[in-house]
Amino acid sequence: MNSSNVSGQAYGFLAITPIKPGEQDALRATIEGLGATRPLRRVKRTHMARLVIVEDFNHKPHYKQRREEHLAIPMLCFSSNFDGELDSYLDDLGAQLAGEIPEIWGRCIGGPQDAKGLKAYLKHNQIDCGFFYAAYGQATVAKVKASLDQRERLMAFATRAQGMEPEELQEAFVKEFPS
Amino acid sequence: MADARVHIDLRDLQGDILRAYGNDYDHTSYAFVKITCPPEQARAWFSGLLDHVTTAEPWKDGKPVTTLNVAVTAAGLKALGVSDEVVASFSAEFREGMSSRAERLGDTGVSDPGAWERGLGDGSAHVLLTINAQEAEDHRRALGLMRAAMDDAGGLEIVFQQDTALLTGAREHFGYADGFAQPAVQGASDDKAPGGGVPEEDGRWRALAPGEFVLGYPDEDTRDDPKRTLPNAPADPLGKSGTYMVWRKLYQDVALWRRVMADAAELYQAGDEHKLAAKVVGRWTDGTPLVTHPDKPDPDFDATARGANDFRYSSDSDGMRCPLGSHIRRSNPRDALGFQGALTFRHRMIRRGMPYGDPLPDGKPDDRADRGLVFVSFQASISRQFEAVQMQWLNDGNIFGLGHDKDFLLGDPEGTGKMTIQGRPPFFLAPMEAVVKTRGGEYLFVPGVSALAAIADGTTG
Amino acid sequence: MSTAPSAGPITATGTPSERNIDGQAIAITVFSTVKWWGRAFLPVLFNVTKRTPKLTTTIVQLSFIHFARWSLVTKIPYNGAPQPKQRLRYPHMYFESNFNGGWEEYIDAFSHILTSGMAAFWGSSYGFPKALPVGPFKAYIKENEIANSHYYSAYPEATITMVKAALDLDDKLAPLRRSAKGMQPDAFARAYEKMLTDAQRSL
Ligand code: HEM
Numbered sequence: 001m002n003s004s005n006v007s008g009q010a011y012g013f014l015a016i017t018p019i020k021p022g023e024q025d026a027l028r029a030t031i032e033g034l035g036a037t038r039p040l041r042r043v044k045r046t047h048m049a050r051l052v053i054v055e056d057f058n059h060k061p062h063y064k065q066r067r068e069e070h071l072a073i074p075m076l077c078f079s080s081n082f083d084g085e086l087d088s089y090l091d092d093l094g095a096q097l098a099g100e101i102p103e104i105w106g107r108c109i110g111g112p113q114d115a116k117g118l119k120a121y122l123k124h125n126q127i128d129c130g131f132f133y134a135a136y137g138q139a140t141v142a143k144v145k146a147s148l149d150q151r152e153r154l155m156a157f158a159t160r161a162q163g164m165e166p167e168e169l170q171e172a173f174v175k176e177f178p179s
Numbered sequence: 180m181a182d183a184r185v186h187i188d189l190r191d192l193q194g195d196i197l198r199a200y201g202n203d204y205d206h207t208s209y210a211f212v213k214i215t216c217p218p219e220q221a222r223a224w225f226s227g228l229l230d231h232v233t234t235a236e237p238w239k240d241g242k243p244v245t246t247l248n249v250a251v252t253a254a255g256l257k258a259l260g261v262s263d264e265v266v267a268s269f270s271a272e273f274r275e276g277m278s279s280r281a282e283r284l285g286d287t288g289v290s291d292p293g294a295w296e297r298g299l300g301d302g303s304a305h306v307l308l309t310i311n312a313q314e315a316e317d318h319r320r321a322l323g324l325m326r327a328a329m330d331d332a333g334g335l336e337i338v339f340q341q342d343t344a345l346l347t348g349a350r351e352h353f354g355y356a357d358g359f360a361q362p363a364v365q366g367a368s369d370d371k372a373p374g375g376g377v378p379e380e381d382g383r384w385r386a387l388a389p390g391e392f393v394l395g396y397p398d399e400d401t402r403d404d405p406k407r408t409l410p411n412a413p414a415d416p417l418g419k420s421g422t423y424m425v426w427r428k429l430y431q432d433v434a435l436w437r438r439v440m441a442d443a444a445e446l447y448q449a450g451d452e453h454k455l456a457a458k459v460v461g462r463w464t465d466g467t468p469l470v471t472h473p474d475k476p477d478p479d480f481d482a483t484a485r486g487a488n489d490f491r492y493s494s495d496s497d498g499m500r501c502p503l504g505s506h507i508r509r510s511n512p513r514d515a516l517g518f519q520g521a522l523t524f525r526h527r528m529i530r531r532g533m534p535y536g537d538p539l540p541d542g543k544p545d546d547r548a549d550r551g552l553v554f555v556s557f558q559a560s561i562s563r564q565f566e567a568v569q570m571q572w573l574n575d576g577n578i579f580g581l582g583h584d585k586d587f588l589l590g591d592p593e594g595t596g597k598m599t600i601q602g603r604p605p606f607f608l609a610p611m612e613a614v615v616k617t618r619g620g621e622y623l624f625v626p627g628v629s630a631l632a633a634i635a636d637g638t639t640g
Numbered sequence: 641m642s643t644a645p646s647a648g649p650i651t652a653t654g655t656p657s658e659r660n661i662d663g664q665a666i667a668i669t670v671f672s673t674v675k676w677w678g679r680a681f682l683p684v685l686f687n688v689t690k691r692t693p694k695l696t697t698t699i700v701q702l703s704f705i706h707f708a709r710w711s712l713v714t715k716i717p718y719n720g721a722p723q724p725k726q727r728l729r730y731p732h733m734y735f736e737s738n739f740n741g742g743w744e745e746y747i748d749a750f751s752h753i754l755t756s757g758m759a760a761f762w763g764s765s766y767g768f769p770k771a772l773p774v775g776p777f778k779a780y781i782k783e784n785e786i787a788n789s790h791y792y793s794a795y796p797e798a799t800i801t802m803v804k805a806a807l808d809l810d811d812k813l814a815p816l817r818r819s820a821k822g823m824q825p826d827a828f829a830r831a832y833e834k835m836l837t838d839a840q841r842s843l
Contacts, residue, residue, distance in 0.1 A: 004686070004690070010707070012707065012709045014709070014711055014734065014736075016713070016716065016717070017719070018716075018719060018723040020722075021722060028789055031789040031790045032659065032789050032790065034789075034790040034792075035658075035659065035790060038792060040792040040794075041792075041794075044794075046792065046794055047706070047707065047738075047793070047794055048662075048665060048667075048706060048707060048738045048791075048792065048793045048794070049791075049792050050667050050669065050736070050788050050790065050791045050792070051788070051789050051790040052669050052786055052787075052788050052789060053786075053789055054671060054786055057671060057673055057732060058671060058672070058673070058767075058783060058784050059673070059766075060767055060783060062767065063673075063766040063767030064766070065673060065730075065766045065767075067729060069673060069728065069729050069730050071726075072716075072723075072724040072725075072726040073723055073724055073726075075716075077669070077734075079669075079709070079736055081706075081707040081709075081738065108719075109719045109720065109721075109722060109723045110719030110720050110723070111719075124717055124719070125717045125719070126717075127711050127713055127734065128711065129709050129710070129711050130682060130683065130686035130709075130710045130711050130712050130733075131685075131686040131689050131690060131709070131710045132707075132708075132709050133696060133699060133705060133707065133708040133709070134706075134707050135700070135703070135705060135706055135707070135800050135803070135804065136706075136800075136803055136804055136807060139803070139807055141794045141795075143807070143810075144794075144795055144798070144803055144806070144807070145794065145795055146810075147803075147806035147807050147809065147810045148795060148798050148802065148803065148806045150806065150809065150810060150813065151582075151802070151805065151806040151809050151842065151843075154809065154813065154843070155597065155607070155843055158605075158607050158836060158843065159597055159607040159608075159609045159610075160609075162446045162606070162607060163445075163446045165825075166825035166826050166828060166829035167825045169825075169828070169829055169832060170820065170823070170825050170828040170829070170832075173816075173820055173828070173832065174820050174821050177813070177816075177817050177820070178817070179817050179818045179819075179820065179821060400748065400773050400774055400775075401773065404773060408773075497841070517701065518701075518749070518752075518753050521749045521752045521753050522746055522749045522753075525748050525749070526745070563745070563748070566745075567745035570742070570745065571742050571745045571746075575742065577740065577742060577799045577801055577802065578742075578801075580801055580805060580841060580842075582799075582801075582802050582805070583802075599840060599843050601840055602837075602840075603837045604833040604834075604836045604837045604840075605836055605837065605840040605843065607843075
């Protein structure tokens with residue numbers, strides 16, 4: 001494993017896969033439609049992830065690049081920032097996205113049609129990080145979400161509890177924040 | 180005292196922008212005019228106004244009894260015959276208008292433009308005439324002259340007019356002294372730099388480049404540019420000496436405010452309502468800053484004195500004296516966000532607001548009268564200055580580490596948001612209904628004097 | 641009269657696409673072509689940055705990035721026909737950031753505060769202007785950014801500062817949660833007050 005992909009317990013994954021000729025529009029329509037169903041919700045270790053289609057490298061005359069370089073074939077980028085190690089994450093990704101796999105990576109050259117082939121395929125096409133920054137790389141998704149919720153509850157509680165007598169305060173606190 | 184390196188052409192600039200007319204002018208009226216006649220006819224009327232426009236030139240023979248200033252909306256530019264191409268050179272937010280930016284400004288719920296007063300935000304306001312007067316008598320006369328000129332010209336209609344008058348002691352309706360903390364501008368108010376400029380290292384302050392507030396001059400991005408490029412501005416000749424103006428009618432629910440503060444104070448430091456009120460704004464009601472006087476106001480505080488505004492927040496980084504979410508710390512965080520003010524120095528505005536409506540006497544029950552603040556600000560970029568402050572600093576707390584808390588002084592049309600008052604222990608103000616509601620507003624452009632003439636002559640290119 | 645590049649409104653991403661946004665979180669994805677010397681220089685820079693936490697303190701303090709990543713693409717993995725085999729003449733840099741909505745209001749500050757950092761990470765990319773003045777830099781980001789097709793965040797309404805505050809609060813609240821039940825009421829009230837006092841920056 002390349003340690004550059006890790007910050008704390010967070011892992012930064014990127015795979016770039018070539019899109020089958022003629023499939024690009026259908027692929028784009030599929031992933032643009034994911035906003036409605038948000039299937040990555042089911043892959044609970046995912047903090048943030050994206051799917052991007054790259055058609056070519058960028059050039060402008062004023063960049064003064066001596067020879068232009070073009071991408072030979074449009075590519076799909078899948079990037080995810082998630083908890084823990086890669087293998088089990090990709091297993092989970094495959095299992096949770098079984099329905100979507102043929103529509104997404106199935107439209108890429110050599111891509112899998114089912115959950116089984118996904119892990120090997122994405123690993124083969126992985127691009128290692130150079131530098132990975134994570135603001136709170138030690139905290140898992142579950143921890144982040146529980147803490148955010150707890151903060152909201154404590155703010156509401158602290159406002160409501162002003163002026164309570166000690167007994168009442170303690171009772172209310174224990175009820176709201178059990179150990 | 181002016182910085183000699185920067186020369187601002189005061190004859191070309193309208194008055195009350197860089198330097199306030201001052202509190203001698205008790206009465207101000209804002210009249211929004213709709214042009215229903217063809218552009219040539221409207222321009223004839225417009226050109227008749229020009230002789231009466233008050234410029235920024237220092238007054239030689241004392242203060243005039245009345246003043247007149249002119250601003251236009253994007254629709255107004257078109258109605259005066261300015262070409263679409265030239266109008267397109269103005270900023271996007273100005274062209275879109277305040278009401279179409281309602282979502283981002285937080286003008287939702289009770290502040291939704293659908294509920295605004297007729298004539299504001301619906302495209303019918305074209306020209307804003309602002310009239311100031313020292314005496315009620317002069318005020319009436321000036322308004323009479325304005326109307327007579329409009330009647331003579333024909334095809335003009337006042338779609339909205341707001342008359343305002345100062346309250347005793349330059350207070351706003353919640354009872355705070357208001358309107359004195361202003362940015363220091365290079366070449367105009369360099370002496371106000373301590374407390375009004377950009378906080379630099381070693382306790383020094385630097386006055387802001389004039390281009391932050393007047394178009395056609397270097398701003399904070401270009402001030403040191405060896406190529407002397409100027410910031411973006413509308414196409415010549417309109418870009419020179421002009422500025423953008425934000426005009427908002429903000430209703431203040433004084434009875435609700437007093438009730439909320441009185442109820443909350445029962446739980447705060449033995450009922451110290453006066454201090455609680457100071458914590459919400461960051462100044463005592465007489466204007467004394469909490470950073471310098473955390474325990475009680477300074478009886479000798481003079482808001483207009485040199486250095487009255489000279490303080491920083493770094494000595495109070497935990498907000499124990501001046502709460503992190505107080506109104507003045509939000510609306511101008513000075514050095515509070517670190518990085519030598521780099522996160523704040525491009526988000527300043529000149530304020531020229533006026534209270535409207537009669538005060539609600541202390542102890543009187545709610546009379547449901549219309550009262551509040553006409554908020555006016557001048558800036559080179561409405562989106563970078565006014566909108567950024569409104570959205571990111573007043574309507575959100577993230578940059579201050581306060582989550583999605585909003586400015587408690589303004590409340591929230593959605594009725595959520597608490598305020599943390601730092602202390603040992605901290606105190607929490609519970610979420611409340613909106614105490615301030617937007618009743619209407621417009622984004623305007625205040626042309627320079629030569630630009631006004633070009634509009635009148637139809638020579639704007 | 642004005643010759644400066646547009647300082648007009650820019651959306652945080654340059655492309656006003658809803659697909660780059662999930663609640664408060666905004667995605668930016670940029671590919672830039674790297675000059676020959678970047679092939680050796682960037683890996684060294686990445687390594688030094690990794691080993692020297694001090695270099696990222698500004699980003700930590702600015703508190704607007706959840707996750708950010710720089711990767712050097714020197715080879716494109718081959719998956720068989722019909723994928724053309726491609727040998728890259730230049731390295732290309734992939735950059736992604738997951739950051740707070742609202743940052744757009746501070747985009748000017750970005751250039752001022754991170755001037756040298758930006759020059760280090762993008763200085764070897766073709767077309768990179770200096771970080772200052774702001775105008776050309778904004779234009780460069782706009783030109784190079786690729787619109788997302790799908791973006792997902794597990795907690796879209798939270799900003800980085802909120803996440804960090806919530807985690808910090810959890811550390812301070814946990815001991816009281818554990819001991820609250822068995823305490824004397826007065827002792828509890830004091831401990832509760834102390835907890836609020838200690839944790840108030842997170843509230
Ligand atoms: C009814 C609504 C409002 C009331 C009652 C109000 C009241 C006040 C008061 C009492 C002060 C302190 C006195 C002073 O510095 O002049 C102040 C300062 C200020 N307010 Fe407001 N304000 C209101 C709305 C707004 C809005 C909507 C904005 C901006 C979008 C704003 C921006 C500012 C700024 C920039 C300062 C100066 C802070 C400094 O430089 O230290 N205010 N306001």
